[in-house]
Amino acid sequence: MTHRNEDELLAYALEAVESEEERAGIARHLEACSDCRARLESMRAEIDAIAGVRPSCRSAQLPSPIPRPSLAAAILRAAALIAVGIVAGFGVGSKVPREPVVISPAYVETSPPAAGAEGSAVSDATAIPAAYYEQISE
């Protein structure tokens, strides 16, 4: 087994190996070779040192936030909400198979309050028993 040279390990540590084939080859070797793993680790520590210079921050006055005009704030809030919606959508979508869920106002109004603490969750689509789905969408 030929060990990997310094340059190969450095490129690997920096995630800057040019071809995927080469990267996979180095990864395979590292799995099998504890010597090269140890060399990679010490190389990473050196990279951390190069990336970790901390100048002492003098107490230069930094600006204080000033409340922005409400329009811009509203846009930001909307953007944040959309972002959260998208993320939530992804989260649900990846776990639960999509089913047609249509919550009609009639359902919400006429359903009897669920027992106990679950009562407040009526409007939450995930809390609706699967049996209702077809009924609702019809």
Next chain:
Amino acid sequence: MQEAVDSEWACFASAQRGDEMAWRVLVARHRTRLAALALFVTGSTAAADEVVQETFVRALRARIRDTSGTVRGFLGTIAYRLAVKEALRLRRNVGIDGVDAPEGCRDALDLVLADERDRLVAGAIAALDAEHRDVLVLRFYGGHSYEEIAKTLGVPLGTVKSRIFYAVKSCRGTLKEKGVFR
């Protein structure tokens, strides 16, 4: 990962709306790295202070449209552009072409780096030519991905990877010579 990015942007948005606490968190989290970035690019502590300050001022005023990147990368881009502009201005005043670090850079670094090892590391970074230094600085202190660096600098991705490789290789060589690394 994405959740962490989103919560950073949420914190950033709060700061923009005037939330003092969110603002402090943001500043505390990013100012040291930004200061290092500005210091490496400008070679001047005074200029670096100004760049960091101006970066936060601009970030506060910025209208954020794209939150797919990190807050760190966003601040890093502002700081880098300001630092390059400042470096060019400083060089023009003394009539030296290019944006390589000036002679006084090491002295400036010594002033703000209490740690001897940090000084030697900073000296090795400052000794790089501007092309390699900037890629290293954007990656390690500006929080950029290689793709983002390619975009910021307008060079191909392969070039960015090759430059970071040679930048770090050169720093390691220097630091081995000085006995900092084994």
